[in-house]
Amino acid sequence: MPIAIGTTDLISILPIAIVSLFGVYLLLQSxxxxxxxxxxxxxxxxxxxxLAVVGNFFLIGMEGTAFEGMVRVDRLTVVLNFLFLITAAxxxxxxxxxxxxxxxxxxxxxxxxxxxxxxxMVMGSAESLMTIFxxxxxxxxxxxxxxxxxxxxxxSLEAALKYFLLGAFATGFLLYGMALTYGMVGSTNLTQIxxxxxxxxxxxxxxxxxxxxxxxxxxxxxxxxxxxxxWTPDVYQGSPLPVTAYMAVGAKAAGFAAILRVISLSAFxxxxxxxxxxxxxAVLTMTVGNVVALVQDNIKRMLAYSSIAHAGYxxxxxxxxxxxxxxxxxxxxxxxxxxxxxxxxxxxxxxxxNERRVNIQYYRGLGxxxxxxxxxxAVFMFSLAGFPPTAGFIGKFxxxxxxxxxxxxxxxILGVINSLISVYYYLNVVVAMYMQQPVDEKKIAPVLPGxxxxxxxxxxxxxxxxxxxxxxxxxxx
Amino acid sequence: xxxxPISHFLVLSAILFxxxxxxxxxxxxxxxIFMSIELMLNAVNxxxxxxxxxxxxxxxxxxxxxxxVVAAAEVAVGLAIIVAIFRLRETVHVDDIKLLKW
Amino acid sequence: xxxxxxxxxFAVLAVLGGIMVVVHRNPIxxxxxxxxxxxxxxGEYILLMAHFIAIVHIAVYAGAIxxxxxxxxxxxxIRIEERAPGALRYMVYIGVPMAAILFLxxxxxxxxxxxxxxxxNTDVGTVERIGQALFSKYVLPFEITSILLVVxxxxxxxLSKRKLEIVE
Numbered sequence: 023m024p025i026a027i028g029t030t031d032l033i034s035i036l037p038i039a040i041v042s043l044f045g046v047y048l049l050l051q052s053x054x055x056x057x058x059x060x061x062x063x064x065x066x067x068x069x070x071x072x073l074a075v076v077g078n079f080f081l082i083g084m085e086g087t088a089f090e091g092m093v094r095v096d097r098l099t100v101v102l103n104f105l106f107l108i109t110a111a112x113x114x115x116x117x118x119x120x121x122x123x124x125x126x127x128x129x130x131x132x133x134x135x136x137x138x139x140x141x142x143m144v145m146g147s148a149e150s151l152m153t154i155f156x157x158x159x160x161x162x163x164x165x166x167x168x169x170x171x172x173x174x175x176x177x178s179l180e181a182a183l184k185y186f187l188l189g190a191f192a193t194g195f196l197l198y199g200m201a202l203t204y205g206m207v208g209s210t211n212l213t214q215i216x217x218x219x220x221x222x223x224x225x226x227x228x229x230x231x232x233x234x235x236x237x238x239x240x241x242x243x244x245x246x247x248x249x250x251x252x253w254t255p256d257v258y259q260g261s262p263l264p265v266t267a268y269m270a271v272g273a274k275a276a277g278f279a280a281i282l283r284v285i286s287l288s289a290f291x292x293x294x295x296x297x298x299x300x301x302x303x304a305v306l307t308m309t310v311g312n313v314v315a316l317v318q319d320n321i322k323r324m325l326a327y328s329s330i331a332h333a334g335y336x337x338x339x340x341x342x343x344x345x346x347x348x349x350x351x352x353x354x355x356x357x358x359x360x361x362x363x364x365x366x367x368x369x370x371x372x373x374x375x376n377e378r379r380v381n382i383q384y385y386r387g388l389g390x391x392x393x394x395x396x397x398x399x400a401v402f403m404f405s406l407a408g409f410p411p412t413a414g415f416i417g418k419f420x421x422x423x424x425x426x427x428x429x430x431x432x433x434x435i436l437g438v439i440n441s442l443i444s445v446y447y448y449l450n451v452v453v454a455m456y457m458q459q460p461v462d463e464k465k466i467a468p469v470l471p472g473x474x475x476x477x478x479x480x481x482x483x484x485x486x487x488x489x490x491x492x493x494x495x496x497x498x499x
Numbered sequence: 500x501x502x503x504p505i506s507h508f509l510v511l512s513a514i515l516f517x518x519x520x521x522x523x524x525x526x527x528x529x530x531x532i533f534m535s536i537e538l539m540l541n542a543v544n545x546x547x548x549x550x551x552x553x554x555x556x557x558x559x560x561x562x563x564x565x566x567x568v569v570a571a572a573e574v575a576v577g578l579a580i581i582v583a584i585f586r587l588r589e590t591v592h593v594d595d596i597k598l599l600k601w
Numbered sequence: 602x603x604x605x606x607x608x609x610x611f612a613v614l615a616v617l618g619g620i621m622v623v624v625h626r627n628p629i630x631x632x633x634x635x636x637x638x639x640x641x642x643x644g645e646y647i648l649l650m651a652h653f654i655a656i657v658h659i660a661v662y663a664g665a666i667x668x669x670x671x672x673x674x675x676x677x678x679i680r681i682e683e684r685a686p687g688a689l690r691y692m693v694y695i696g697v698p699m700a701a702i703l704f705l706x707x708x709x710x711x712x713x714x715x716x717x718x719x720x721x722n723t724d725v726g727t728v729e730r731i732g733q734a735l736f737s738k739y740v741l742p743f744e745i746t747s748i749l750l751v752v753x754x755x756x757x758x759x760l761s762k763r764k765l766e767i768v769e
Contacts (some may be wrong), residue, residue: 027740035741042748049755089741130759137752144745152562156745159569160752163576167756170580179584182760186577187532191523193573194539197566198516198707201543201559205550210558229710503608503648506715510708511612511645515619515638517704522623524696530674531631534622537666538635541642544658548651548726553718557725557734561742563654564735567661568746572753574666578673579760585677 027089034088034095036077037103038143041110044070045136052129060129064118067132071111071139078103087149091211094149094283101352101498102146102279105359106272110139112363112476113268119470120264120370131171135268138164142276146283151200151210154280158196158244161276162189165269169261181260188243188253196240202233212283235299237284245277245333248306258326263373266322267366270329275355278336282348285340300341301433308334308440315447319382321369324447325362328406331444332358338430338437339421346424349498350417356494357405357417357487364480365402367473368395385451387460395469396455398477405484407448408441413487420495508549515542529581533574540570604720608648615641628679632670639663651726 032039048063048070081103084095093099114135137160144157166189170182204210206229207218219226242250258266311331318324336358339351372388372395373380389396405414418441422434469477487494515538522535544563551559618638622631639662646655724730735743 026737045748046751049751090738092739092741130755133755134752137748137755140748150742152558152565152739152742153745155562156565156569156742156749159572160745160749163572163749163756164752166576166580167752167760170583170760173583173760174587176584176587179580179587182580183529183584186573186580187523187529187536190533190536190573190577191539193569194516194519194536194543197540197543198546200562201546201550202710204547204559204562205553208554208556210562227714229714232706232710502719502721503605504716505718505720506713507608507612508645508649508720509715511615513704513707514616516707517700518616518619518623520700520703521696524699526623528628528679530628530670530679531622534628534631534635534670537662538619538622538638541639541662544654545642545645548646548649548654549715551651551725552649552720552723553715555721555723555725557730560651560654560726560731561734561739563651564657564731565742565746567657568749571661571666572749574669575753575757576760578669579757582673582677583760 030084030086031088033080034084034093034147036080037074037107038140038147040074040077041070041107041136041143042140044073045133045140048133048136049130061118063129063132064114067114067136068111070136071107071114075104075107075111078107087213091213092150092153093144093147094212095147097498098279098282098348098352099147101356102275103143105275105352105356106139106142106146109268109272109275109359109363110135112359112367112479113264113272115472115476116267116363116367116370117264118472120262131168134164134168138168138268139272142272142279145276146279148280148283149212151203151212151215151284154283155197155200158276158280159193161273162193162244165265165273168265169257169269171265172262177260178262179260181257184253184260185257192240192243192250195236195243199233199236199238199240202229202236204233206230206233215284234284238281238300241277241281241284242303245274245281245336246307246330247303247333247337248310248330249303251307251310251330254330255323255326258329259320259322263322263366263370263377266325267363267370270325270366271359271362274329274333274336275359278333278340278351278355281340282351285343297341297343300337301430304334304337304341304433305436306334307331307337308437312440312443312447315444318447321372321380321382321385321451324382324451325365325369328444328447329362331440332406334440335418335421335437338425338433341430341433342421342424342428344424344428346420346427349495350420350424352498353487353491353495354417354421357413357484360480360483360487361402361405361414364398364477364484365406367476367480368399368402371395371469371473382451382454385454386458387455389456391460392469395477398481399455400452401481401484403448403451405488407445411485411488413484413491416488416491420491505549505553508545512542512545512549515539515545529584530578533577533581537570537574540566604648607644611641611644611648614638615645628674629671632667632674635670636663636667639667646726649720649726650723653726653728653731655726 081095081100087094141157141160144153148154166182166186169185170179172178206227207215246254308331311327315324315327336351336354339347372384405412408414408418425434519535519539523532526532544566547559547563615638618634621634625631643655643659
């Protein structure tokens, strides 16, 4: 049997290949050109991401599978690739500023970001359980290391250990689910799995259902759904801030991408059997995330619980499981990217050296000492809370209207109540910035260019998507 | 001659997987927790191979191959994290690590 | 009949090893028990006609992974594990029933569906079949594993480097 790899096959993995090759190149670069200024490495990483973005344009308009049904290229793939690449580029920009403040060696950091981005893109374009699994592990193993990147700091290492142990535990469940599904379906190809579930829609064998449930548990860990969220606050708090930002956006988007690939293909036909389980998960996730976030005084922990709550909102879109699911979920993921990376960029600036100033009390009076930074933070907080002119509102609106279309009235009511709860802790930050006196006289360092670019992009993204969501939505549909 | 029913392998796999789950939840030593996770992965491999034989399909064998690669990579990174923590804290007990409340 | 006997011997060894991994208080014995389980599993793989995987399994697990485990345990010189303090004892009461339910569910499902089908004498486990599949249909996953291994290598080297190099 000859190996037949055509041009289409190669083009379909072009962004993944570019990013991985650039990662290898950067590793070799630091070996063979040790004199080169190491500060340049993150910039080279951004260059690699930029090339991959260019490569991704070649995928536009392609439709179909490649590598004998291992990856699928469609509109979802292209959009997700852009999403992951932008996340990587912005996180690297935050890293550059963080690096200047921290004096921690970030030499291996850039290649790891690139490799994990490749893993995310593999997940987003997966057409087989095998590629989903390998993409997930490539992403996760890189993230375990990145969580522990301040390896002389115990919080960072403990975050890495916790993330690693629980992540590997979740991998066990995920794999068992994949094994059961494979055993029943006879293939790991997602299209064939979908066909199997459609054919047996009236009487799905218990083993196959158990398999899907275990797969959902595995992904639930990665996107931090509520019974499986225990790692999130500690890991987000312990990891270096740029890693937290990258993890919060990238890993979550990749997890939901995989859920969309598995569910939107397989489970439409059996949605009625287990959407109730997902319904309960969504409500639990939103409620626990928002309620516990109320009492947090550390900005990283607060954003961690907020990210759990947002996973709940996104799951509402998945529960809807109609033709609005994919557009509304992906739109929300894009909005979430800008809001969260922006908030973490501001947090990086405020935190300063050694991340000493991560408590919300350090945000007091920011509106007077750093008006622009505070204004940007206010925009992010309003968007996270879902106030009308921002993109956060539009995102929630589409998610909830997708759920309403499928008749989940109570779910939407609970979601709106949760949004109202969340207003309290987001506005808490705004109140601290504008209505309270600074807690200490120590001035926050002026905003560094890298973080400045991220904040600017994030604000523009939120405002643009908030006022003109039509263009993006028409692309997604 | 009838041979061995596939269900025997699947039950053995379920037993080993559950043992691994028990190990992860009750042990406090990070290395032992990690070994229990390895036990879970091996249970999964057994299931894959049993299904592969039942379906007469090579995909299960390839999947096991991939799981082994991933397990090896996880071991390298996981043990590196554990060693790094031990250097800093002289402990591998998840209780001693204050932040680590499950 | 011989095959069934062999299956039971290996199964008992594997389960015994698994129990020892979980209950033994000394991590060294846990690791050694895990090796026992892994060898027993290799036997089961051979009974399933997965000859190639059985060999790779022994080479990778016994040859690499468990050696690494034992090496780290001895390097860190971990003494016998103390009993878990009171606050965490409740994990036993959560973990064990949870696993029992999981086992009953999985075991019941497995037993119900596959009682009447028997191990076939097939060639899916041979090196030819796996090699051909790996380098034709599954060439992309195979390449992705190379990225995965690079990530693991970079990560392990970074985390266990002795000193911090301060960037000048």
